[in-house]
Amino acid sequence: MSIVFKDVSKTYLHKGKEINALRLTNLTINAGEIFGLIGFSGAGKSTLLRLINLLEAPSSGTIHVGDDEVTALNQKDLRVKRQKIGMIFQQFNLIESKTVADNIAFVLRAAKYPKAEIDGRIDELLELVGLSEKKTVFPKNLSGGQKQRVGIARALANNPDVLLSDEATSALDPETTKTILNLLKRINKELGITIVVITHEMEVIKELAERVGVMSNGEIIEMDDVYKIFSEPSHEVTKGFVQDIYDFQIPPHIVQAEDNKIITIKFLQESAEESYLNKLYREFDLSISILNGRIEYINGIPLGILMLQVTGDPSEIDRLIRNITETPGIERAEIYE
Numbered sequence: 349m350s351i352v353f354k355d356v357s358k359t360y361l362h363k364g365k366e367i368n369a370l371r372l373t374n375l376t377i378n379a380g381e382i383f384g385l386i387g388f389s390g391a392g393k394s395t396l397l398r399l400i401n402l403l404e405a406p407s408s409g410t411i412h413v414g415d416d417e418v419t420a421l422n423q424k425d426l427r428v429k430r431q432k433i434g435m436i437f438q439q440f441n442l443i444e445s446k447t448v449a450d451n452i453a454f455v456l457r458a459a460k461y462p463k464a465e466i467d468g469r470i471d472e473l474l475e476l477v478g479l480s481e482k483k484t485v486f487p488k489n490l491s492g493g494q495k496q497r498v499g500i501a502r503a504l505a506n507n508p509d510v511l512l513s514d515e516a517t518s519a520l521d522p523e524t525t526k527t528i529l530n531l532l533k534r535i536n537k538e539l540g541i542t543i544v545v546i547t548h549e550m551e552v553i554k555e556l557a558e559r560v561g562v563m564s565n566g567e568i569i570e571m572d573d574v575y576k577i578f579s580e581p582s583h584e585v586t587k588g589f590v591q592d593i594y595d596f597q598i599p600p601h602i603v604q605a606e607d608n609k610i611i612t613i614k615f616l617q618e619s620a621e622e623s624y625l626n627k628l629y630r631e632f633d634l635s636i637s638i639l640n641g642r643i644e645y646i647n648g649i650p651l652g653i654l655m656l657q658v659t660g661d662p663s664e665i666d667r668l669i670r671n672i673t674e675t676p677g678i679e680r681a682e683i684y685e
């Protein structure tokens with residue numbers, strides 16, 4: 349189910365002062381995609397997410413989820429619509445005094461799910477999230493990752509079309525984070541649910557999202573395929589977020605001089621690093637050594653980064669830089685130098 353924002357703004361009133369938390373002229377999140385939103389604290393991510401199920405009402409503009417304009421629904425219809433928009437949270441938000449099964453049963457009952465089918469539905473959901481053996485356990489006896497699996501099962505209980513994830517892995521260790529992100533990916537594929545993820549961690553975006561919007565000061569300042577954002581960020585804030593993958597330490601004994609330059613190259617998509625390097629060795633009268641290199645996989649597509657030290661005649665170095673610029677699929681990562 350798609351989500352469409354038109355001319356939306358959100359202003360909070362805090363101690364008599366207006367806070368402009370969000371301004372979105374146009375945003376379409378496509379049906380069935382995993383859309384990520386990244387930004388620093390206070391950028392407006394939670395506000396945007398909470399507008400989708402109208403936990404917050406916009407100050408102006410319209411929001412459609414599927415065919416429904418949620419901003420125009422009455423309270424009763426909104427309650428029904430919300431059952432089709434699941435949400436998971438950083439702190440899991442489980443009811444501590446209820447077992448895993450009862451935490452899920454709670455939302456099924458609220459949606460008037462047929463009583464006789466509730467138990468079977470819980471089994472189905474627990475199997476989906478890999479937690480069948482924990483049905484009668486209380487949340488305090490679960491690990492963080494298991495708690496989030498319950499959170500996911502609960503969010504999926506009423507067969508939603510949309511799943512909103514509010515920093516769902518921020519309280520988890522990196523290994524557990526991976527397993528939860530994989531589960532979300534599988535749910536998206538198998539059930540075709542549109543997933544909107546907000547996070548302050550680029551790693552989450554890299555592992556999970558297909559498209560990403562970068563937020564700053566209540567606006568989406570850059571939005572594109574995740575690969576494009578990582579390989580060719582344009583806004584300074586975006587560059588800051590993706591910088592980690594380009595961050596090579598220059599060895600301390602290396603001194604840059606006129607006849608001695610450090611050049612970092614990006615190899616986009618399938619471009620062959622090895623054959624390009626061979627070409628450089630062959631065609632340029634320069635001494636070229638590799639200082640560092642790595643390949644990142646973003647949505648399964650490789651992005652290679654290579655740091656070279658080239659020594660020789662400055663005009664020959666310039667020729668090499670021109671060659672890098674002119675070769676398709678290869679770019680200089682000059683912004684990081």
Ligand SMILES: Nc1ncnc2c1ncn2[C@@H]1O[C@H](COP(=O)(O)OP(=O)(O)OP(=O)(O)O)[C@@H](O)[C@H]1O
Binds near residue numbers: 390392394
């Ligand atoms: N209920 C509220 N009352 C007043 N101001 C609010 C309220 N909720 C959010 N804000 C303000 O709106 C702006 C956007 O906040 P929001 O929580 O959407 O950002 P965020 O990117 O999700 O940040 P975080 O990652 O810290 O949750 C901030 O300046 C925040 O202080």
